[in-house]
Amino acid sequence: MKAKIHPKVTLVGAGPGDPDLITVKGVKALKNANVILYDALINRELLNYASAEAVKIFVGKRKDFHRYSQDEINELIVKNAFQYGNVVRLKGGDPFIFGRGSEEVDYIASFGIETEVISGISSAMAVPASQGISLTKRGVSESFWVITGTTSDRKLSKDVYLAAQSTATVVILMGMSKLNEIVTIFKKFGKANIPTAIIQNGTTKNEKIGLGTIDTITAVVQEKGLGAPAIIVIGEVVKESTKFRSFYEEMNAATFGRV
Numbered sequence: 001m002k003a004k005i006h007p008k009v010t011l012v013g014a015g016p017g018d019p020d021l022i023t024v025k026g027v028k029a030l031k032n033a034n035v036i037l038y039d040a041l042i043n044r045e046l047l048n049y050a051s052a053e054a055v056k057i058f059v060g061k062r063k064d065f066h067r068y069s070q071d072e073i074n075e076l077i078v079k080n081a082f083q084y085g086n087v088v089r090l091k092g093g094d095p096f097i098f099g100r101g102s103e104e105v106d107y108i109a110s111f112g113i114e115t116e117v118i119s120g121i122s123s124a125m126a127v128p129a130s131q132g133i134s135l136t137k138r139g140v141s142e143s144f145w146v147i148t149g150t151t152s153d154r155k156l157s158k159d160v161y162l163a164a165q166s167t168a169t170v171v172i173l174m175g176m177s178k179l180n181e182i183v184t185i186f187k188k189f190g191k192a193n194i195p196t197a198i199i200q201n202g203t204t205k206n207e208k209i210g211l212g213t214i215d216t217i218t219a220v221v222q223e224k225g226l227g228a229p230a231i232i233v234i235g236e237v238v239k240e241s242t243k244f245r246s247f248y249e250e251m252n253a254a255t256f257g258r259v
Contacts, residue, residue: 007081007113011101013094013120014042016127018203022046026118033088035080037073041092041229043204055084070100074107081113094122098148098173122146124171127202127231131209132241135169141237143168149175149182149232156181164189169235176228179218186214186234195238195248200230211238211247 010029015021030036030049038047040060047056059068059076068076081087095101095117105115124146128135135144145163149156149172156178163170164186175182176198186194192215200208210220214234220226239248 005082005085007085007087008116009077009081009087009089009104009108009113010116010118011089011091011095011104012118013099013122014039014046014090014092015121016093016123016130016203017041017043017201018130019043019045021121021126021203023118023120026120029088029116029118030090032086034084034086036088036090037077037080038090039092042090046090055080070103074104077104077108078111078113081108082111091120092123094120097122097124097146123202123231124173127199128171128197128233130203131197131199132243133197133233134237134240135171135233135235137237137240140240141167141169141235144171144235145169146171146173147175148173149178160185164191169233169237172232172234174228175232176221176226176230179221179232182232183214183218191234194234195236195244197233197238197244198226198230199233200226200228202231211244213251 012026012029027049030046033050033054035055036047036050037057037059050056059073077087077089089104091099091101093099101117105117108115125135136142145168147157147159147163151157160182172182192213194214196212196214196217198210198217198221208224208226210224210226212220238244
């Protein structure tokens with residue numbers, strides 16, 4: 001007699017890119033999955049944790065290229081849960097930080113399907129940390145903002161205007177296409193000399209880094225050929241990193257020498 005299928009969906013955060021940065025609980029979920037629906041930004045090495053029998057479905061989305069719409073992804077998750085039982089939705093970073101995880105959970109739960117969320121290490125914190133950038137530091141930064149660079153209507157978040165007026169560290173995800181706008185806003189509020197780092201493909205072997213200030217970062221991006229996916233980190237804590245301190249000391253010395 002065929003065993004009764006118990007549909008369940010687990011949203012798993014894959015972490016920022018380094019396959020070692022997934023949680024132990026996330027690995028256990030992958031090992032037990034009958035179906036895995038995975039995003040574009042997850043490290044494919046993570047799929048090796050799955051059983052040979054597990055069905056693996058790529059549903060990744062990148063800028064200007066969506067294999068499936070969000071509605072289609074939602075429907076695929078539910079369909080596979082009813083057909084196979086244990087489904088893992090593997091999402092980059094953390095599912096609930098600009099990952100549309102809550103939308104997926106709401107849709108899945110509306111069918112009476114059991115859901116679970118296993119948090120992942122968000123790139124917003126892990127990528128700066130991997131470069132020695134502490135988003136908060138006593139005497140330097142008392143708080144930090146994490147902002148999406150591109151809203152659902154493809155515009156720059158208005159929160160960037162508010163963040164640019166604060167003394168907080170600002171981390172912007174999905175903001176490379178809006179970099180010129182971001183720079184203009186920070187300059188408007190007198191932040192032209194604020195240290196700025198752009199980290200592309202953070203925590204992976206393909207990582208690339210650009211350093212400068214608000215005033216120079218667009219030129220740095222062009223020079224180094226930086227693009228998405230990347231994280232923009234703006235704040236005094238950038239120059240506090242032991243990896244970057246000498247760069248900013250030399251920059252300041254060169255600037256002082258020209259005065």
